[in-house]
Amino acid sequence: MLTAKVKFYNINRCGYYKYSSKVPDLSNTSDVLLKLNDWASDGREFINTGTYKAEKDEDILNTYFCGLATDKRYGDHLLTLWAEVPNDSGVVYGMPPLAKPGKVDMLTTGFDIDKAIPGFPCYFWFIPQLNVFASIKFDHSLMGKGHLDNYLNGYLANKSPYRVFDEDNKVIGFSVDGKKTNDSSKLKPNFYAVGMKYDEVQAELISNLSKITKILKREKITYRAPDDRKIIERVFSGLLKNAPDSTQERTLLHEMEFKPTETELKSIIKSYNSLENTSSIRNVGFKYSDGRAIWLSGANVSFEIELNVRRKDNHIIPPGRLLSAIIKRRDELITKMKTPPTGG
Template identity: 25%
Template structure:
C-alpha cells in the first residue's frame, strides 16, 4: 500500500560549537554532528536513546532514536525518531522492548496483546542534507513532525549523552553544558553546542516574492479559537471571548473558525518573515493559515504557496512504520527533483550577497 506524505525543508541556521557573540562554529557542524549521533546510536538499546532522564524531566516529551541511515555517495542521513505521544492525535503504535534492550517491529495499539514492555508513540522522519545545510521533515498520516522536538533531541544528545573524545564537557552551576578543547590546546575558551532550524521559503531575491510585495494590500490570518475556555495562545484569538457574536452557542461546538483581515503593505523581508513564522507554527492543509489579499481584490494568495515543499509516496509493504533505508531509497530516486528548487534559490541568495559586497 502506498503511503502519501509531504516534505518540508528547513534551513540550518546554526549547528556546532559556538562562543558567545560568535556566529562561526568551532566544530561539530551538521555532517559531523549527525555522524556522531549515528555512531552513538549503534549498539545502544532503544530506551537509552532518549537524552532526558524521564524521572527528572516528567514534562518533557520522550524522544527515542529508532534508526539512522547514511548514504555514503550523497552524504545524506535519514533519521527515524520515535516521539512519545498521546492517542488524541490518532492511533498509537507500540515498539516492544526485549530484555536485552532490542526492539521488535512496531504495531498498532489495537492489535497488540504482548505482555512485554512497550514504548508508545509515533515515528518522525527527518532527511539531513549536509551538502546544502538543509534538513527536511517528512510527514505521513501516521507520523508526527515536530521541528522543535528534533532540535531539542539533537542538542540533548550532544550535551548529555554523546561522548566527545576530542573535547571535554563541563557543567555550569546552573546545569548548562559547556564544551572545551582538550588540555594542551591553546584554545581554552568554553563553547556551547547550538542547533537551530527555520522553515525554508523562497528567497527574497526571487522574482515571485518581489512581485507579490508590489501587489499586497492586506494580510489575512485564520485561526481556530475556543468559545468555552480562555485561549492562552498568543495573538488575537485570546481576545475572542470579549466579543458578543450572535447565533453561536458553546453547547454544540466549543471552537470557531475566525478570519482577520488587516490593511498592510509589508516589505519583501517582512513577507518572508510572515511566511516562515506561519510555516513553523502550522501544518499544511489545515484551516489555520496566513495569506495576502492582492490588488485590492478578493483574491487571496496563501503563504503556503511560497514554502518549499514536495509530495512523496512510498510503498509500505503492509508495515505501519517505514524503515529508514526504504524511505531513503524512494527519496534517492527523486533527489534532484526535490533539491533543484533549493539549489536555485541558494544560488539567487549567493548572487544577491555577492552584489551587496561588490
C-alpha cells in the same frame, strides 16, 4: 507506494560555534549524525537514547533514537526519531467523533508504561551537501521539527564525545578530543534550522512593504474547545440568539488593518514557518492596498510525492529502505525543492 509530505528546512547551525560566528569551529552536520548513531547504537536500551528531559508543562515531550542510514554516494542521511506524545501514565485518550458536545467520558487506549512509550516516528532526510534537511511525513508519522530541534541540541550539549568535564563531572566546554583548551569554554553547541522559503514570495512582500494594509489569518476552530466556542459565539453575537452547535471543525478568517515594519514582517514569516502540524493556524497572509492577497503557504518549500516504499502494519519504515526510495528520486526532489509551484 506511500504518499509522503516533504517539507524542507535550511540548516543555519549544526555544531559548535564561538560567539556570533556563523561557521562551526568544531563538527558539522554529517559528523553530528554519525557520532549520534555511534552513541545511540552502543548497546544501550531505547529509553536511554533520549538526549534531554522534557518539562511536564511543555508541549514537546521526550524524543528517542530509532535509527540512521547513510548513502555512501551522496553522503545523505535518513534519521528516524520517536516522538513521545501526551499520555496519562500510558493512557492515550480519544473522543467519539459522533458524540454530542458536553459528553465527558473518553475512549482510551492503554499501554503499560514500563513496556511502551506512546508516540509516533519522525523521519528526516539530511542533505549535508546542500546544508538542508527535509521532514518526510506519512499518515503514521509526524513532521516532528520541534522534536528534532530538542533532540540534536540535547545531544550536542549533553551526550557528544566533544564534551569537556571539570573535576565534578560538569560540562565546562567542548573540544575535538574532550580535553580543556584555551578555546573550549568559548564553544557553544547549536543546531538551528528554519523552514526553507521560495525566495520570490518573501522578496515580494518585502519589496511591497509599503503596500501592505492588512494581515490575514485562517485558523481551524471547533465548538468542542471552550476557547473556540467563545469565538464562535462572538461571531454570531447580535445575529442569532444561540450560536450554531456543531462538532465539525470550522475555518475562521481573521482580517485586521496592519502595516508591518520589515522586522515585524520577517518575524511573522519565521513564526508561521515554525508552526507544528497540530497548530490551529492554517494560513497567514497580507493584503495590499489594491486588494490583492499574498499567502505565506505558497512560500513554504513543501509538497507531496509518491515514494516506492512499503510499510508493514505497526512497523516503522527501516531507515535504509526509506533512504533508498528517496535516493531513487533524489534529483527530482531537489529540483522540486528549488522550483516554486506555478500559481504561487
